[in-house]
Amino acid sequence: MRPGGRFVTATLITGASSGIGAALALRRAAAGATLHLSGRDAARLDVVAEACRARGAAVRVAVLDVRDAAAMAAWIGAAGRLDLVVANAGISAGTADGVAESAAQTRAIFATNLDGVLNTVLPAWEVMRGQAPAADGVRGRIASIASIAAFLAVPGAPSYCASKAAVDAWTVAAAPAAAREGVRLTSICPGYIRTPMTDRNRFPMPGLMEADRAAALILRGIQAGRVRVVFPWWLGALARGAALLPASLVARLAATQPGKGAAPDLGEPAGE
Numbered sequence: 055m056r057p058g059g060r061f062v063t064a065t066l067i068t069g070a071s072s073g074i075g076a077a078l079a080l081r082r083a084a085a086g087a088t089l090h091l092s093g094r095d096a097a098r099l100d101v102v103a104e105a106c107r108a109r110g111a112a113v114r115v116a117v118l119d120v121r122d123a124a125a126m127a128a129w130i131g132a133a134g135r136l137d138l139v140v141a142n143a144g145i146s147a148g149t150a151d152g153v154a155e156s157a158a159q160t161r162a163i164f165a166t167n168l169d170g171v172l173n174t175v176l177p178a179w180e181v182m183r184g185q186a187p188a189a190d191g192v193r194g195r196i197a198s199i200a201s202i203a204a205f206l207a208v209p210g211a212p213s214y215c216a217s218k219a220a221v222d223a224w225t226v227a228a229a230p231a232a233a234r235e236g237v238r239l240t241s242i243c244p245g246y247i248r249t250p251m252t253d254r255n256r257f258p259m260p261g262l263m264e265a266d267r268a269a270a271l272i273l274r275g276i277q278a279g280r281v282r283v284v285f286p287w288w289l290g291a292l293a294r295g296a297a298l299l300p301a302s303l304v305a306r307l308a309a310t311q312p313g314k315g316a317a318p319d320l321g322e323p324a325g326e
């Protein structure tokens with residue numbers, strides 16, 4: 055991807071204050087590029103913004119909760135031309151020790167990982183369908199960060215798996231209609247990436263990858279116009295294969311692994 059080139063002119067990323075979102079922001083940061091970055095933690099967001107400015111990018115930050123649909127629509131609608139939008143913000147938590155997820159955790163995960171993605175993608179799509187197309191006929195590109203967890207319903211993380219499955223299925227199914235309007239949708243399905251989200255995990259993470267490497271693969275897949283990007287491919291294939299097994303067998307196999315604990319702090323959506 056060409057830093058400063060047509061494709062990178064204006065990029066908007068949610069969850070840019072940490073992990074994969076921060077790595078994506080740094081990779082998009084170059085002279086001539088504009089970055090719109092959001093997250094909830096103003097201090098961490100500012101650190102990422104400063105690092106991007108040091109690389110020559112013009113950076114505008116917004117402290118926003120992706121669950122706030124009106125605020126998200128206002129932010130995205132006021133951003134001006136958008137060449138790339140990444141709906142990245144997300145949370146993960148599970149059911150360690152076989153204890154059911156609380157209602158609050160279930161709702162927080164769906165609200166952030168599913169509603170938060172829709173609160174980003176739908177206004178971005180609206181902006182992009184009104185933009186002039188670039189030389190390649192593309193008006194804009196939107197990526198949603200799902201997960202390989204979308205492919206296998208693991209009892210240790212019901213809401214996480216289900217929210218990511220919904221994001222992946224919706225993005226892939228909506229992509230052809232978006233493409234007819236000149237907007238490219240991509241579902242991103244990473245395996246394990248080293249970020250604060252996975253730092254809490256106390257179980258084996260096969261294929262664990264650094265966030266910068268993940269960001270490179272994500273951006274390469276988006277630029278190639280792929281509808282779904284899965285990496286590492288073999289972990290995606292394993293998850294797809296395991297999903298063909300009886301659910302009771304998957305549950306028994308999963309029970310042999312330590313689970314991910316409940317979310318330490320679910321936060322409350324703005325206005326609640």
Ligand SMILES: NC(=O)c1ccc[n+]([C@@H]2O[C@H](COP(=O)([O-])OP(=O)(O)OC[C@H]3O[C@@H](n4cnc5c(N)ncnc54)[C@H](OP(=O)(O)O)[C@@H]3O)[C@@H](O)[C@H]2O)c1
Binds near residue numbers: 075199249
């Ligand atoms: N790490 C992995 O192995 C992995 C694998 C597959 C998919 N993913 C997905 O990749 C995305 C990024 O995860 P990560 O690993 O980079 O995690 P991370 O380091 O914990 O970063 C999560 C980001 O999401 C933001 N966020 C969370 N809730 C938010 C909310 N309600 N409103 C606005 N921003 C919110 C956080 O912002 P604040 O901290 O400022 O609140 C933070 O910037 C997530 O969607 C995750 O599910 C991760």
